[in-house]
Amino acid sequence: MKTAPHVYLIxxxxxxxxxxxxxxxxxxxxxxxxCSAQEFLETxxxxxxxxxxxxxxxxxxxxxGLQDKLLAMKEALPIIVITGHGDLRIRASMLKxxxxxxxxxxxxxxxxxxxxxxxxxxxxxxxxxxxEA
Amino acid sequence: xxxxxxxxxxxxxxxVTDTDHRYVRINQQLCDINGKTIEEHVGRxxxxxxxxxxxxxxxxxxxxxxxxxxxxxxxxxxxTLSFPGEERFFLGNxxxxxxxxxxxxxxxxxxxxxxxxxxxxxxxxxxxxRLEERVxxxxxxxxxxxxxxxxxxxxxxxxxxxxxxxKAELAHVLRVRSMGELAxxxxxxxxxxxxxxxxxxxxxxxxxxxxxxxLEEVREILEDIVSDDKRAGEVIRRLRTLLRKDPVAQETVQxxxxxxxxxxxxxSDALGxxxxxxxxxxxxxxxxxxxxxxxxxxxxxxxVNAIDAIRGLESEGGDIEVEISRAGKQGVSVTVVDNGPxxxxxxxxxxxxxxxxxxxxxxxxxxxxxxxxxxxxxxxxSVENSAPRGCCFSFVLPLKQRAxx
Numbered sequence: 001m002k003t004a005p006h007v008y009l010i011x012x013x014x015x016x017x018x019x020x021x022x023x024x025x026x027x028x029x030x031x032x033x034x035c036s037a038q039e040f041l042e043t044x045x046x047x048x049x050x051x052x053x054x055x056x057x058x059x060x061x062x063x064x065g066l067q068d069k070l071l072a073m074k075e076a077l078p079i080i081v082i083t084g085h086g087d088l089r090i091r092a093s094m095l096k097x098x099x100x101x102x103x104x105x106x107x108x109x110x111x112x113x114x115x116x117x118x119x120x121x122x123x124x125x126x127x128x129x130x131x132e133a
Numbered sequence: 134x135x136x137x138x139x140x141x142x143x144x145x146x147x148x149v150t151d152t153d154h155r156y157v158r159i160n161q162q163l164c165d166i167n168g169k170t171i172e173e174h175v176g177r178x179x180x181x182x183x184x185x186x187x188x189x190x191x192x193x194x195x196x197x198x199x200x201x202x203x204x205x206x207x208x209x210x211x212x213t214l215s216f217p218g219e220e221r222f223f224l225g226n227x228x229x230x231x232x233x234x235x236x237x238x239x240x241x242x243x244x245x246x247x248x249x250x251x252x253x254x255x256x257x258x259x260x261x262x263r264l265e266e267r268v269x270x271x272x273x274x275x276x277x278x279x280x281x282x283x284x285x286x287x288x289x290x291x292x293x294x295x296x297x298x299x300k301a302e303l304a305h306v307l308r309v310r311s312m313g314e315l316a317x318x319x320x321x322x323x324x325x326x327x328x329x330x331x332x333x334x335x336x337x338x339x340x341x342x343x344x345x346x347x348l349e350e351v352r353e354i355l356e357d358i359v360s361d362d363k364r365a366g367e368v369i370r371r372l373r374t375l376l377r378k379d380p381v382a383q384e385t386v387q388x389x390x391x392x393x394x395x396x397x398x399x400x401s402d403a404l405g406x407x408x409x410x411x412x413x414x415x416x417x418x419x420x421x422x423x424x425x426x427x428x429x430x431x432x433x434x435x436x437v438n439a440i441d442a443i444r445g446l447e448s449e450g451g452d453i454e455v456e457i458s459r460a461g462k463q464g465v466s467v468t469v470v471d472n473g474p475x476x477x478x479x480x481x482x483x484x485x486x487x488x489x490x491x492x493x494x495x496x497x498x499x500x501x502x503x504x505x506x507x508x509x510x511x512x513x514x515s516v517e518n519s520a521p522r523g524c525c526f527s528f529v530l531p532l533k534q535r536a537x538x
Contacts, residue, residue, distance in 0.1 A: 012405060013325040013328075013329070015325060015326060015328075015329035015357065015360075015361050015364070016325055016328050016329050016332070018329070018357065019328070019329040019330075019332035019333040019336065019357065020332055022332075022333065022336050022350075022354065023332050023333075023335065023336040023339075026336050026339055026340060027339070057321070059405050059406050059407060059444055060444075082328075084320060084321050084324035084325065084328070085321070105324045105325070105327070105328040106324065106327045106328040106330075106331040106332070107328070107331075108331075108335070109331075109332060109335035109336065109339070
């Protein structure tokens with residue numbers, strides 16, 4: 001029996017966090033949510049299989065700052081960005097650094113679920129490549 | 134005998150019909166649904182007993198007889214004698230009973246009344262449709278607000294045009310006016326609840342599409358939608374109060390009251406960045422004659438900048454002090470001091486020029502607009518770094534407005 005994939009959700013807005021976590025649980029993902037990038041870095045033990053859904057503008061370390069820190073780690077999980085700010089420069093920069101998708105709030109549920117599936121496919125491939133290497 | 138008793142008392146509606154669709158056997162549950170006695174059923178056809186539902190039932194019975202295959206989850210809807218004037222919903226499973234000769238002799242039916250379930254689903258769907266409609270209306274309001282903002286911004290730009298000598302810079306300002314940092318801050322305030330409402334509503338739709346919807350979960354979702362909708366409505370209400378005033382009107386106002394009116398608009402930003410804002414006001418300040426909306430925008434912009442400056446630090450929050458006092462005999466000043474990182478010395482003389490910003494997400498429009506507003510009012514705005522850290526913006530408005538040169 002396979003365990004459900006992990007989705008790590010990081011957003012400082014409680015309403016957004018609660019609603020997105022609920023959507024993902026309804027769709028049978030294992031969700032862990034965090035209200036800041038710092039909290040995530042300090043407390044999360046990331047599973048090998050999963051992905052990260054990340055808000056951009058948060059108090060303290062920003063979404064892009066977290067991406068940079070995760071890139072410095074060896075086994076980073078794929079990132080999906082959700083943001084109310086369509087800043088083109090940050091969008092281009094984060095996609096270039098490997099973010100799977102950059103979704104503008106408010107987004108359609110299917111848009112997010114599709115992006116998560118794409119991220120999980122990429123995650124499985126990367127884990128396989130790492131184990132072969 | 135026991136089986137007959139069980140059939141009679143089973144908590145599900147049961148009947149057996151023959152190949153002419155005549156009732157051979159029926160239990161009390163189904164009699165209750167049809168509103169007739171056992172005697173009124175046995176020996177009569179479906180057409181005779183329930184004529185208004187027979188067209189939905191007889192062709193299906195004939196199908197079971199012709200194919201010798203059961204029909205499962207067959208839904209029938211319509212009025213019954215037991216509930217006159219009401220549409221009821223029934224779900225039935227129908228099995229062929231085959232004789233030793235291998236032919237279908239009877240159809241055995243089990244029927245469940247699913248009216249309550251259907252109605253619960255319908256009212257949930259309706260509640261969701263209503264909420265989605267509200268989200269749609271709110272979005273339309275937002276678009277309207279955006280247009281009002283455009284109007285306010287256009288007025289601002291026109292004032293700047295009169296005040297500034299650099300027409301080339303102004304053309305650029307005009308093109309990006311609606312993308313100013315103020316609009317970005319407001320859209321952030323509205324985007325969060327709208328995102329939560331949309332995600333919650335869509336999740337509720339997914340839940341009620343399931344075989345056994347968790348109604349308690351759906352109720353919690355609806356409660357969250359209601360509170361987020363109110364939260365968005367509150368932002369819009371505050372904005373309307375700010376924007377509906379005539380943007381070119383000159384009014385006599387107290388600057389301390391004007392500053393107090395801005396604080397609620399930046400409260401959630403301040404909380405999110407763990408920033409305390411304190412206001413100190415000198416007693417008996419004389420009034421000034423200004424366009425209150427434009428001056429509120431200046432105050433809001435300075436506060437948002439100060440919050441952003443502190444937010445960027447990895448420290449434990451910060452403080453903003455706003456002070457309103459007399460500036461000599463001719464004016465009233467408002468000073469905003471933060472304990473953020475301050476502005477690099479080589480950039481401090483540039484901050485009021487368009488497209489100069491120290492923020493990663495900024496457009497560099499906010500302070501340029503502030504300066505244009507003060508120019509148009511015959512006022513001044515200045516900045517200096519304060520010791521030991523942070524910076525201090527202050528603007529002065531004259532007691533009586535002079536014509537802009």
